[in-house]
Amino acid sequence: MSLVSAAIQQAASERVGKNENKSSLLVDVLKGRRTEIDYLNGYIVRRGAKTGIPTPINSAMVGLIHRVEQGAIPAQPSNLALLSNAAPI
Numbered sequence: 001m002s003l004v005s006a007a008i009q010q011a012a013s014e015r016v017g018k019n020e021n022k023s024s025l026l027v028d029v030l031k032g033r034r035t036e037i038d039y040l041n042g043y044i045v046r047r048g049a050k051t052g053i054p055t056p057i058n059s060a061m062v063g064l065i066h067r068v069e070q071g072a073i074p075a076q077p078s079n080l081a082l083l084s085n086a087a088p089i
Contacts, residue, residue, distance in 0.1 A: 037065040060086030
């Protein structure tokens with residue numbers, strides 16, 4: 001597991017309980033709606049490309065969420081492993 005995946009899983013494990021808050025992106029994924037990924041992480045990818053700064057994790061996240069939106073893969077925590085190869089750490 002990469003350091004990025006471990007950090008995300010640690011943060012997620014701390015957000016459990018009766019009053020858990022979910023991000024709007026997560027709510028959209030859980031309800032099968034189109035997300036704002038292109039406006040959030042996609043913006044970072046476009047700005048990075050414009051300025052010559054690589055954004056491999058954001059690029060991978062955009063691709064991953066698109067695959068979930070299209071139904072190519074299910075929305076599940078194990079998808080974090082798919083980001084491991086993108087992490088330069």
